Amino acid sequence: MTTPMVQGATLMVQGTTSDAGKSTLVTALCRWLKRQGVSVVPFKPQNMALNSAVTADGGEIGRAQAVQAQAAGLAPHTDMNPVLLKPSSDTGAQVIIHGRAISRMEAAAYHDYKQVAMQAVLDSHRRLSVAYPVVMVEGAGSPAEINLRAGDIANMGFAEAVDCPVILIADIDKGGVFAHLVGTLELLSASEQARIQGFVINRFRGDIALLQPGLDWLEQRTGKPVLGVLPYLMDFHLEAEDAIATRQVAKAEQRLKVLVPVLPRISNHTDFDPLRLHPQVDLQFIGPGQAIPAADLIILPGSKSVRSDLAFLREQGWEAALQRHLRYGGKLLGICGGLQMLGTRLHDPHGLEGEPGSSDGLGLLALQTTLAPDKQLRTVCGQLYLESAAVSGYEIHAGISSGPALDNPAVQLADGRTDGAISADGQVLATYLHGLFEQPEACSALLRWAGLGDVQAVDYHALRERDIERLADLVEAHLDTAKLRTLCGL
CATH class of the missing domain: 3.40.50.300 (P-loop containing nucleotide triphosphate hydrolases)
Known part of the structure; x- marks a missing residue:
């Protein structure tokens, strides 16, 4: 029975x-x-x-x-x-x-x-x-x-x-x-x-x-x-389900100014919650039609429709703003879809995110990306090449990237793979890892790379708990x- x-x-x-x-x-x-x-x-x-x-x-x-x-x-x-x-x-x-x-x-x-x-x-x-x-x-x-x-x-x-x-x-x-x-x-x-x-x-x-x-x-x-x-x-x-949270904690006098463009199909914007809550970071989300101010660090976020969101960035004047930002010594970080935008070409032969076709990237890293039907889904850990800082996060992407830029990776993963890229001059960094600011060691290393001295370590997991x-x-x-x-x- x-x-x-x-x-x-x-x-x-x-x-x-x-x-x-x-x-x-x-x-x-x-x-x-x-x-x-x-x-x-x-x-x-x-x-x-x-x-x-x-x-x-x-x-x-x-x-x-x-x-x-x-x-x-x-x-x-x-x-x-x-x-x-x-x-x-x-x-x-x-x-x-x-x-x-x-x-x-x-x-x-x-x-x-x-x-x-x-x-x-x-x-x-x-x-x-x-x-x-x-x-x-x-x-x-x-x-x-x-x-x-x-x-x-x-x-x-x-x-x-x-x-x-x-x-x-x-x-x-x-x-x-x-x-x-x-x-x-x-x-x-x-x-x-x-x-x-x-x-x-x-x-x-x-x-x-x-x-x-x-x-x-x-x-x-x-x-x-x-x-x-x-x-x-x-x-x-508490991490927002979809709406972008903009509340900031009280900030110290020494602050790093960080900009994130609000893309029409921005994804995983909770990546930036540890920065928004960091007492030494002034994080600004820049929406459509807003002026693009000077900053120490600009982050291109993830996107559910990379080619159309890249076209939106160009319409909003971000391509010229990024060039100016780099000329003045600013740092630029691309996460997931942002990584793909930084390359030379984007290919969507199957129409996974819209009409099939290809687009020119921003050309700031020598890599190109092709969207494939099988999405990459992994939780990962490893070390940033910056200061060998411990990092953990997760990958959610359909893009497969290739090119010589990846020979100078941003992350050494524990499973033996490498991830992302750092430009020869050290100004541009790109990664597929979401959640990379949640680990205090990685967050501090990235903030120092972006120009912040005497970084205060913040335990994001402890704040959430x-x-x-x-x-x-x-x-x-x-x-x-x-x-x-x-x-x-x-």
């Missing part, structure tokens, strides 16, 4: 809007449960983001789920985010199922594909719910997007399929919090409304007594409890933990 599989509890967090606090609350709940010795796993059925991470099983998931895995004390796994959509145009995206890119689809084609994607979602959820007592799920956007209700796999469509309770979170800092909560509830079906087990209000500032009449009205109006009000956290950092702990403290102090434990089946 076979023993039936025992499935754990599933709790889902949905939001009234994008950036309402879903990722933050799931992260907080994962660490809160871990503190109590509960084995919990994060899960997001479908994610649309250009910030991604490489998993222990060699796949690709949304960056937010990798942070939630850290909060749960787990290594990231592709089952935590079975469907990832990486936009490559205003209407199309690369579709990644169980960590592997399967196709580039237009929105209408993906809508028809959702039934297949839903099966991948349910397969992942089933595996996780057998392996863990609690599955903590993050929705996407809002469940009240009427045009996306048919075939939904990201919000209530998933919740109905697995029959799980839902918490609805709203951001009071945006204004209109009661309209967001009541309006979202009203737009749901009767069965979906019944799934909402309570509300959480996020990012509140001020005297909670002044908010209490509104909370009482909300409970009377909806018949559902307010599970708590989370205060606005100052000096708080500190803020995850702060989130768990907020759950304990401000949410109805007895109700949460019941919802988690504890």
